[in-house]
Amino acid sequence: MTDPRKPVLTGGCQCGAVRYATYAAPYAVNICHCRMCQKAGGGPNMTLISNLAANFAWTRGTPASFASSTLATRDFCRDCGTPLSYRGPSGRVSVSYGSLDEPTKVAPARQYGMEGRVAWIDHLAVLPGSRTEDDMTPHELAAFVNHQHPDHG
Ligand SMILES: [Zn+2]
Ligand SMILES: [Zn+2]
Numbered sequence: 001m002t003d004p005r006k007p008v009l010t011g012g013c014q015c016g017a018v019r020y021a022t023y024a025a026p027y028a029v030n031i032c033h034c035r036m037c038q039k040a041g042g043g044p045n046m047t048l049i050s051n052l053a054a055n056f057a058w059t060r061g062t063p064a065s066f067a068s069s070t071l072a073t074r075d076f077c078r079d080c081g082t083p084l085s086y087r088g089p090s091g092r093v094s095v096s097y098g099s100l101d102e103p104t105k106v107a108p109a110r111q112y113g114m115e116g117r118v119a120w121i122d123h124l125a126v127l128p129g130s131r132t133e134d135d136m137t138p139h140e141l142a143a144f145v146n147h148q149h150p151d152h153g
Pocket of ligand 2: 032033034035036037038113
């Protein structure tokens with residue numbers, strides 16, 4: 001199944017069973033701190049890239065879905081568990097930041113769910129940090145194999 005439209009953003013799950021594409025600039029990019037997004041995404045918040053449903057398509061596989069409330073359905077890969085999208089009453093499809101092939105192409109413009117925002121978010125800039133490879137021994141680095149699907153088709 002080949003869509004004649006040119007994708008603007010693409011993404012998918014970590015095992016590669018489910019892939020998607022968007023075909024227009026995002027409708028909105030938001031970060032949500034609410035407790036439901038924390039649980040659905042497995043992190044302190046979810047950054048969601050909202051798209052009109054007409055500008056979104058699953059391009060490989062079919063995700064599993066969970067109706068996390070009377071208002072929202074969350075889609076994820078049934079094989080590897082990657083959170084992929086949020087569908088709410090607006091009819092839009094919002095994909096998860098981490099599932100994008102090129103997440104740095106977007107940045108949030110608004111925050112929601114402020115009641116759930118964790119206080120330590122404000123202190124990230126001053127925490128000590130290191131790069132992933134700096135925390136691995138040369139032996140670990142040499143033996144390391146990434147089993148995740150690459151960030152493309
Ligand atoms: Zn998967
Ligand atoms: Zn939320």
